[in-house]
Amino acid sequence: MNHRDRVRALVEHRRFQQFIIWVIVVNAVTLGLETSQRMVRDFGGALHVADRVMLGIFVVELGLRLYAFRWRFFRDSWNVFDFVIVVIALIPATGPFSVLRALRVLRVLRLISAVPAMRRVVNGLLAAVPGMASIGALLGLIIYVAAVMATKLFGQISPRYFGDLGTTLFTLFQTMTGEAWPDIAREVMAAAPLAWIFFVIYILISSFAVLNLFIAVIVSGMEKTVTSDLVQAEEQHAADQAASDQLILAEVRALRREVAELREERKEPVNEGPAR
Amino acid sequence: MSGTAPARAWARALVERRGFQRLVIALIVFNAVTLGLETSQRMMAEYGSLLHVLDRATLAVFVVELLLRFYGNGWRFFRDPWSIFDLLVIGIALVPAAGPLSVLRTLRVLRVLRLVSAVPSMRRVVSGLLAAVPGMASVASLLALVIFVAGVMATKLFGGIAPVYFGDLGTSLFTLFQIMTGEAWPDVAREVMAQAPLAWIFFVVYILVSSFAVLNLFIAVVVSGMEDSVTTDLAEAEERNAAAQARSDALILEEVRALRAEVAELRRETSRESP
Numbered sequence: 001m002n003h004r005d006r007v008r009a010l011v012e013h014r015r016f017q018q019f020i021i022w023v024i025v026v027n028a029v030t031l032g033l034e035t036s037q038r039m040v041r042d043f044g045g046a047l048h049v050a051d052r053v054m055l056g057i058f059v060v061e062l063g064l065r066l067y068a069f070r071w072r073f074f075r076d077s078w079n080v081f082d083f084v085i086v087v088i089a090l091i092p093a094t095g096p097f098s099v100l101r102a103l104r105v106l107r108v109l110r111l112i113s114a115v116p117a118m119r120r121v122v123n124g125l126l127a128a129v130p131g132m133a134s135i136g137a138l139l140g141l142i143i144y145v146a147a148v149m150a151t152k153l154f155g156q157i158s159p160r161y162f163g164d165l166g167t168t169l170f171t172l173f174q175t176m177t178g179e180a181w182p183d184i185a186r187e188v189m190a191a192a193p194l195a196w197i198f199f200v201i202y203i204l205i206s207s208f209a210v211l212n213l214f215i216a217v218i219v220s221g222m223e224k225t226v227t228s229d230l231v232q233a234e235e236q237h238a239a240d241q242a243a244s245d246q247l248i249l250a251e252v253r254a255l256r257r258e259v260a261e262l263r264e265e266r267k268e269p270v271n272e273g274p275a276r
Numbered sequence: 277m278s279g280t281a282p283a284r285a286w287a288r289a290l291v292e293r294r295g296f297q298r299l300v301i302a303l304i305v306f307n308a309v310t311l312g313l314e315t316s317q318r319m320m321a322e323y324g325s326l327l328h329v330l331d332r333a334t335l336a337v338f339v340v341e342l343l344l345r346f347y348g349n350g351w352r353f354f355r356d357p358w359s360i361f362d363l364l365v366i367g368i369a370l371v372p373a374a375g376p377l378s379v380l381r382t383l384r385v386l387r388v389l390r391l392v393s394a395v396p397s398m399r400r401v402v403s404g405l406l407a408a409v410p411g412m413a414s415v416a417s418l419l420a421l422v423i424f425v426a427g428v429m430a431t432k433l434f435g436g437i438a439p440v441y442f443g444d445l446g447t448s449l450f451t452l453f454q455i456m457t458g459e460a461w462p463d464v465a466r467e468v469m470a471q472a473p474l475a476w477i478f479f480v481v482y483i484l485v486s487s488f489a490v491l492n493l494f495i496a497v498v499v500s501g502m503e504d505s506v507t508t509d510l511a512e513a514e515e516r517n518a519a520a521q522a523r524s525d526a527l528i529l530e531e532v533r534a535l536r537a538e539v540a541e542l543r544r545e546t547s548r549e550s551p
Binding site (some may be wrong): 134135137138141144145148149151152153155164165168178179180181183185196202203208209211212215216218219226228230231235236237238241242245246248249252253255256259260262263266267 | 386514
């Protein structure tokens with residue numbers, strides 16, 4: 001057992017993994033406490049030290065896993081996820097990178113990769129994405145086309161909502177979610193009374209597409225349960241049928257052999273007879 | 277007549293070639309971008325004429341593509357609804373957009389929707405969506421009926437009270453569509469109820485009935501979507517098993533036939549002996 005195997009045994013040990021989960025949970029709490037100004041004033045130093053120590057633990061853990069698995073480490077997408085999150089925490093958060101400071105809290109998401117049950121849930125969610133992709137693309141196309149039309153039609157009437165393509169895309173996203181769309185529609189209709197045609201058609205089509213996006217997700221979730229059950233039952237039924245067919249076939253073959261033997265037996269005395 | 281046949285076949289082969297279809301898809305995407313840029317006044321001020329030329333050029337390519345497809349397929353071209361869709365979308369762009377038809381100018385962007393007919397996976401999605409429509413039709417017409425009846429009632433009841441929302445039938449219908457989507461309906465209701473306190477009856481009943489109808493519309497779509505996916509999966513499994521079943525049935529049948537032949541032989545032998 002060389003070093004590498006020993007390190008691998010260590011990082012795959014249950015105790016070690018439970019320890020990491022605890023560190024992640026404690027880190028989540030300290031990051032939460034850091035948002036309170038009172039806590040930062042009173043215990044700022046301690047919180048900062050604790051944060052650094054826990055980051056150190058994550059770095060060591062990642063280093064051990066990298067050492068144990070070498071390049072195979074990057075084949076598992078969850079490992080890449082862990083790697084990226086820890087690297088983000090290591091980039092000095094100063095100057096233009098100060099937004100990364102807020103991204104430090106992403107470290108808490110390591111709970112997903114550390115707890116197998118969570119991993120399964122996220123994998124299940126991601127499995128629904130391909131089914132949504134084409135309807136999502138269609139929805140994007142619909143919004144884009146509607147946005148170009150709306151910018152040309154209503155750009156002059158209410159530049160606040162339809163001034164340029166970006167603004168219009170945002171407004172149409174808002175309209176799609178159904179929030180306060182009558183305010184927008186009535187403002188436009190005050191100048192262009194026929195604008196109701198655009199709004200009603202757009203709302204009907206976009207909500208229909210969104211509904212189908214939901215259905216795609218539900219169906220892909222259902223497929224794995226209901227359909228697979230049904231298909232399994234069907235498969236079982238077919239297997240039973242095949243077994244009984246085999247039985248019938250064997251029986252018929254035996255019957256044929258029986259008849260053939262009977263024929264042979266009947267033929268024999270005739271053949272032995274003196275004359276024909 | 278026979279002299280045009282090879283040309284027709286050539287045109288059909290050309291429009292069905294993958295490279296050609298990819299070129300058309302790339303052009304549609306390019307056209308989508310130029311149409312998007314045309315909405316920016318700054319871009320129009322600087323590159324307006326260039327954008328216009330590019331737009332005309334892509335439109336010309338689309339017209340040539342459509343003509344080739346029409347030439348290649350003959351009248352069969354009109355049998356495919358997607359071809360008619362393409363024809364309409366391109367036709368709109370060709371109508372001179374002047375005077376009262378200036379709104380057609382903005383409909384030019386519908387050309388981008390040709391992406392749906394050009395990309396097979398999008399086509400499938402839209403066909404799937406449209407497959408849900410017949411199931412919705414009866415519930416949708418019921419919903420329209422409910423809105424119309426409520427619109428007539430509301431115009432008569434509240435037309436004098438809140439002309440902004442219920443001044444005439446068209447306005448009422450739009451307001452009722454808004455109430456059905458659930459957006460800002462209390463604003464409308466409270467304005468009316470300030471003068472007609474019993475108006476809550478109308479609003480509550482209308483909202484209950486219309487949301488119930490909308491819910492059923494959703495359910496119709498959901499059910500048809502699920503049915504499709506479950507049934508196709510089941511049908512696939514069924515088909516797979518049916519083939520195996522047919523094979524084993526053939527074996528049994530063969531065996532039974534041989535048995536029957538054997539028995540017939542036996543009978544012939546017996547009858548030859550008995551007399």
